[in-house]
Amino acid sequence: MQTVVSQTSPPKKSFLYDPKVRGIFYQVLLVVIVSYLFYVAATNAIENLQRAKIASGFGFLDNTAGFDISQALIQFSAAGSSYGDAFIVGLLNTLIVSAIGIFFTTILGFLIGIARLSKNWMVAKVAMVYVETLRNIPLLVQLLFWYIAVLGPLPQPRNSIEMGAGFFVNSRGLFMARPIYAADAWAIPAALVIGLIGTFLYRRWASARQAATGQQSPVGLVTLGLVVGLPILTWIVLAIVGANPISFELPRKGTFNLTGGMQILPEFVALLLGLVTYTAAFIAEVVRAGILAVSKGQTEAAGSLGLKPAQTLRLVVIPQAMRVIVPPLTSQYLNLTKNSSLAVAIGYPDLVQVFMGTVLNQTGQAIEVVVITMAVYLTISLVTSALMNIYNRRVAIVER
Amino acid sequence: MKKALVAIAFGLTASVFATGASAQATLNSVKQKGFLTCGSNTGLAGFGLPDAQGNWTGLDVDLCRAIAAAIFDDPTKVRYIPLAAKDRFTALQSGEVDVLSRNSTMTMSRDTQLGLDFPAINYFDGQGFMVRKKLGVSSAKELNGASICTQQGTTTELNLADYFRANNMKYEVVAFATSDETFKAYDAGRCDAFTTDASGLYAERLRASAPDDHIVLPEIISKEPLGPAVRHGDNQWGDIVRWTHNAMLNAEELGVTKANVDQMKTSDNPEIKRLLGTEGKFGEAVGLTNDWAVRIIKHVGNYGEVFEKNVGEGSKLKIKRGQNALWTKGGLQYGIPVR
Numbered sequence: 001m002q003t004v005v006s007q008t009s010p011p012k013k014s015f016l017y018d019p020k021v022r023g024i025f026y027q028v029l030l031v032v033i034v035s036y037l038f039y040v041a042a043t044n045a046i047e048n049l050q051r052a053k054i055a056s057g058f059g060f061l062d063n064t065a066g067f068d069i070s071q072a073l074i075q076f077s078a079a080g081s082s083y084g085d086a087f088i089v090g091l092l093n094t095l096i097v098s099a100i101g102i103f104f105t106t107i108l109g110f111l112i113g114i115a116r117l118s119k120n121w122m123v124a125k126v127a128m129v130y131v132e133t134l135r136n137i138p139l140l141v142q143l144l145f146w147y148i149a150v151l152g153p154l155p156q157p158r159n160s161i162e163m164g165a166g167f168f169v170n171s172r173g174l175f176m177a178r179p180i181y182a183a184d185a186w187a188i189p190a191a192l193v194i195g196l197i198g199t200f201l202y203r204r205w206a207s208a209r210q211a212a213t214g215q216q217s218p219v220g221l222v223t224l225g226l227v228v229g230l231p232i233l234t235w236i237v238l239a240i241v242g243a244n245p246i247s248f249e250l251p252r253k254g255t256f257n258l259t260g261g262m263q264i265l266p267e268f269v270a271l272l273l274g275l276v277t278y279t280a281a282f283i284a285e286v287v288r289a290g291i292l293a294v295s296k297g298q299t300e301a302a303g304s305l306g307l308k309p310a311q312t313l314r315l316v317v318i319p320q321a322m323r324v325i326v327p328p329l330t331s332q333y334l335n336l337t338k339n340s341s342l343a344v345a346i347g348y349p350d351l352v353q354v355f356m357g358t359v360l361n362q363t364g365q366a367i368e369v370v371v372i373t374m375a376v377y378l379t380i381s382l383v384t385s386a387l388m389n390i391y392n393r394r395v396a397i398v399e400r
Numbered sequence: 401m402k403k404a405l406v407a408i409a410f411g412l413t414a415s416v417f418a419t420g421a422s423a424q425a426t427l428n429s430v431k432q433k434g435f436l437t438c439g440s441n442t443g444l445a446g447f448g449l450p451d452a453q454g455n456w457t458g459l460d461v462d463l464c465r466a467i468a469a470a471i472f473d474d475p476t477k478v479r480y481i482p483l484a485a486k487d488r489f490t491a492l493q494s495g496e497v498d499v500l501s502r503n504s505t506m507t508m509s510r511d512t513q514l515g516l517d518f519p520a521i522n523y524f525d526g527q528g529f530m531v532r533k534k535l536g537v538s539s540a541k542e543l544n545g546a547s548i549c550t551q552q553g554t555t556t557e558l559n560l561a562d563y564f565r566a567n568n569m570k571y572e573v574v575a576f577a578t579s580d581e582t583f584k585a586y587d588a589g590r591c592d593a594f595t596t597d598a599s600g601l602y603a604e605r606l607r608a609s610a611p612d613d614h615i616v617l618p619e620i621i622s623k624e625p626l627g628p629a630v631r632h633g634d635n636q637w638g639d640i641v642r643w644t645h646n647a648m649l650n651a652e653e654l655g656v657t658k659a660n661v662d663q664m665k666t667s668d669n670p671e672i673k674r675l676l677g678t679e680g681k682f683g684e685a686v687g688l689t690n691d692w693a694v695r696i697i698k699h700v701g702n703y704g705e706v707f708e709k710n711v712g713e714g715s716k717l718k719i720k721r722g723q724n725a726l727w728t729k730g731g732l733q734y735g736i737p738v739r
Contacts, residue, residue, distance in 0.1 A: 053632045054515035067557045068573045078561035151588050171589045256546045256592045347576040361486045361553030364514035
């Protein structure tokens, strides 16, 4: 048996039929077509805007705004601020309601998720009813409900309810004392930072000690002392040595409303309540799924090692459940941020309300305003997503 | 195959992008569709509000009905698109509505920068304030420190800031997207005062849970010439809207009413003859028929009739003609001659 072995390379195929070349050709073609479409869309839009005599470009951001905003975290006035400033005010309002909302919804969501798995029948059913009610009613309806629920029973400013310690509540919102800082007040946050660093170091030392000797340290007490005790001690020392570093301006009754102090708008409270309770229902389900994904053997093993149920949950179940929880939890955080744009229905001045509402209407530059707004939401979401991915990588299972 | 698909997709997309607004197209497209799309208020008594049967009524709505009557000889050929203040100009710019008849104030920036034209002023108005009687406030100058509810994206929002700045007073603005949300918040006690155009104050007061608990303050802080808006660049369409309004004004001035329009056709008065199309070809010049004004008056009525029915003595609002009386009676409404 003899076989003829060809010494030459396989017969040369036509350039046209080379799969690699064809692949590159189609990809280049796609990029060209997509870029051309964007180019056509952009030039067409510009041409039509010019023909219809609609102003275009981003110069409007420097123009004087001419309107006021109820909640501004930076200095904002109708006369002195521009549309660009209004954009920043709206953006900050969106960010603050999202950040505070994410903080509280995480706590509430975890509590309810764990409660749904409780062995106590009552607790589990209450959690179930909460989840099924809240996640099955549209958020917009809930926001309107909260706004009316918050606003309805509250008294007019002249009959403000005094809650003590400088807190007042009426239909214009929640009023509280405003801290006024003296020159040496910086020492208090400095003490807090030192306390935090101290806690971190102490915890590292304590866990190393436990790993080496098995002896436990009073971590909780020391943390409390460093984080809370140290700043308070600094305050007391400052107050004894010199003037009180922080004084408070109390709200006083004015003609129409309380003046002075700090005010939290009812729109903000309603939006926060709506977002927190709604998103918590989804997070509860994510947490429940995550905990159920940890096999029963883990709990039983922890039990046989003598861990208490609370310790089992904290040290064995939750760390393993986090791998399952974090990716869908990220989606819920993103949802909360995006849902905050429903603020427009209850008059909270978020980015959409201020920028896509008032600014768009006063300038008429719909394309620019909408593009900026979309870019902002995209950026916020991508940043949140990136941070959560970093955290996910830390808690993810490490294959060995 | 793949290439063919790409070609089709590309062709489709290109054609979608290429449909720019051609300048003289509105009348033709309205005729082709068979109806007029009219951007109306989401609900403002006397100006644009659906009644219990779902029929739209009001001064602004009647202008749309008049335009439809002039084009189709049928005032019902209108599709109403209720628009919040902040959406209205975008809806008009993008071609979603043919005409915006929604108590919108004509200003220079809207006329020159938004790509709009305001062919007529069908209601001269000014901004005012409404407060609860029990506050004991009798003048807008006493509103220092008040919370004020307003609708966003309006001239109202800007005038408010101007007025408080000019009088060196502080206030807290609470802005909502729609007039409905704004008034509900005021009625629920969120604000001390509610501000909008004076006509709107009277209209909204009717909706309050207890209308008699509220008073309108005497100050009028701005000029609000309200009128229909069309896209800039389609002059023929702008002309149709302008002359529809002027036909209604001239009819009132000449005593032509819904009831007597047919007898008036035999009138010897040359002004009436030109208006009703028995002399000259004025209708054809704007792309309509020569009996365009007859159609408007027969189906909708003259300006005075429309005013009285919707906002005047014949309505719940009981607004006096005031600035909106004809120029011959000391008002500002001045019918431009058909000649």
